[in-house]
Amino acid sequence: MRLFLLTSLLFFLAACEKNGGSISLNNLEIYAPLPGNTVTSGYTKITNHTDVTISIDSITSPDFETVEIHETIIVNGIARMIEIEQLTIPANNDVVLKRGGKHFMFFDPTENINIGQNIKLDIKLSNNENLKFEVPAKSRF
Numbered sequence: 001m002r003l004f005l006l007t008s009l010l011f012f013l014a015a016c017e018k019n020g021g022s023i024s025l026n027n028l029e030i031y032a033p034l035p036g037n038t039v040t041s042g043y044t045k046i047t048n049h050t051d052v053t054i055s056i057d058s059i060t061s062p063d064f065e066t067v068e069i070h071e072t073i074i075v076n077g078i079a080r081m082i083e084i085e086q087l088t089i090p091a092n093n094d095v096v097l098k099r100g101g102k103h104f105m106f107f108d109p110t111e112n113i114n115i116g117q118n119i120k121l122d123i124k125l126s127n128n129e130n131l132k133f134e135v136p137a138k139s140r141f
């Protein structure tokens with residue numbers, strides 16, 4: 001995950017494609033961190049429109065130091081989060097990121113994030129497509 005600086009540098013060097021046709025994110029929601037908090041989460045439905053399996057190789061945001069994909073699991077009755085190093089989206093299928101399940105986790109905002117302020121998300125796929133998204137930070141209330 002500390003490859004963040006290197007991967008973001010590579011994004012600038014690579015020819016960036018806006019929103020490739022192979023993968024789409026529907027209803028992407030990213031929440032502004034609560035006051036005094038440095039961690040927040042995001043949800044979406046990721047759809048693979050192709051006949052081949054595609055995985056997310058890296059996910060970064062200029063607005064946060066680190067972005068990870070997590071899954072909430074129950075261990076001995078207690079909810080814990082584990083990191084998914086490489087999220088795979090099966091051919092012609094969806095992966096839903098939602099509360100209590102898989103989700104994006106954002107750590108350490110690079111500057112204070114207000115509700116409504118745009119948050120950028122850069123996703124690098126295993127088929128070498130680079131996807132860029134920008135959504136306004138949502139309120140948790």
Ligand SMILES: [Cu+2]
Pocket residue numbers: 070071081103104105
């Ligand atoms: Cu998490």
